[in-house]
Amino acid sequence: MKYDSVKNIFARFISGRPFLRKIFYFILDLMFLRTWHVKKEIKKLYNHNKKLNILDAGMGFGQYTYFLSKLFPNSNILAVDIKEDQVNECKNFFQKNGSNNVTVKPENLLKINYREQFDFIISVDVMEHIEDDVTVFRNFATALKSGGKLLVNTPSDLGGSDVHSEEDTSFIEEHARDGYNKNEIISKLKGVGLEVIKFKYTYGFWGQLSWRLGIKYPILMVGASKIFLFLLPFYYFLTLWLVLALMVIDVQIDNKKGAGILLIAEKR
Numbered sequence: 001m002k003y004d005s006v007k008n009i010f011a012r013f014i015s016g017r018p019f020l021r022k023i024f025y026f027i028l029d030l031m032f033l034r035t036w037h038v039k040k041e042i043k044k045l046y047n048h049n050k051k052l053n054i055l056d057a058g059m060g061f062g063q064y065t066y067f068l069s070k071l072f073p074n075s076n077i078l079a080v081d082i083k084e085d086q087v088n089e090c091k092n093f094f095q096k097n098g099s100n101n102v103t104v105k106p107e108n109l110l111k112i113n114y115r116e117q118f119d120f121i122i123s124v125d126v127m128e129h130i131e132d133d134v135t136v137f138r139n140f141a142t143a144l145k146s147g148g149k150l151l152v153n154t155p156s157d158l159g160g161s162d163v164h165s166e167e168d169t170s171f172i173e174e175h176a177r178d179g180y181n182k183n184e185i186i187s188k189l190k191g192v193g194l195e196v197i198k199f200k201y202t203y204g205f206w207g208q209l210s211w212r213l214g215i216k217y218p219i220l221m222v223g224a225s226k227i228f229l230f231l232l233p234f235y236y237f238l239t240l241w242l243v244l245a246l247m248v249i250d251v252q253i254d255n256k257k258g259a260g261i262l263l264i265a266e267k268r
Contacts, residue, residue, distance in 0.1 A: 029067075031214055032215070033203060034124065037153070037200075045151075046120070052072055055114070055122070057080060058082075059086070060125075062079060065079040065090070066097075078103050079094075080105055082106065110135050110136060116144065117143055118145065123150070125153060141193045149265065154179070156201060158201070180261055189263075194265035194266065198264040200255070201256070201260065202255065204258040210244075
């Protein structure tokens with residue numbers, strides 16, 4: 001069992017159950033280090049009272065859309081994804097939740113055609129799934145207003161997808177690339193008219209260790225034998241405190257290198 005198989009199990013479990021989806025969002029927020037980094041940067045970018053037009057490009061389960069709708073109640077948020085089943089589930093959830101500032105619709109990021117409509121675009125763990133990334137970056141640039149900002153979170157070429165050599169294979173099946181080189185992604189964004197104003201590595205040594213202990217090893221154990229499902233509570237009882245402590249360290253320090261990239265680019 002690999003990462004994407006586990007995601008599908010959770011998707012079926014929370015389907016049509018808004019309360020369980022909120023609990024699921026809480027678990028994602030707690031256990032995934034990338035969420036800690038992304039939320040920290042967004043809170044530093046904008047005051048919560050600011051009125052923004054926001055695009056969540058590749059919303060997945062919708063946890064970042066939910067976060068944005070709470071953080072920026074005066075803003076309008078468009079959440080899109082290519083997977084129509086996820087779109088339908090999220091649309092149903094946000095309608096039942098009374099999130100009047102959220103619109104959810106199916107979109108292919110390679111074909112979106114918005115012009116100077118958004119103040120802020122967020123794309124978390126999406127670009128590694130798209131082969132023709134330059135077209136998507138160009139579409140983002142076209143969709144942003146002048147002065148608008150793009151936040152991208154994606155694996156780096158320094159261990160992203162848990163690939164550390166040419167012999168390694170990605171732990172995640174759907175990736176078009178294992179990770180970005182710093183100069184490569186900055187150059188691609190510059191080529192479409194976006195200037196990178198912040199670049200940081202995430203999942204440094206301590207962050208990668210937290211990911212293996214908190215996410216990878218439990219998934220591998222469950223994939224080896226379903227009996228580990230019953231042992232997971234005991235596993236996390238022993239390890240969760242350490243996993244969270246390692247995540248705190250990764251968020252607080254300046255990683256000189258890391259398996260993840262978080263960048264903010266601006267349209268001049």
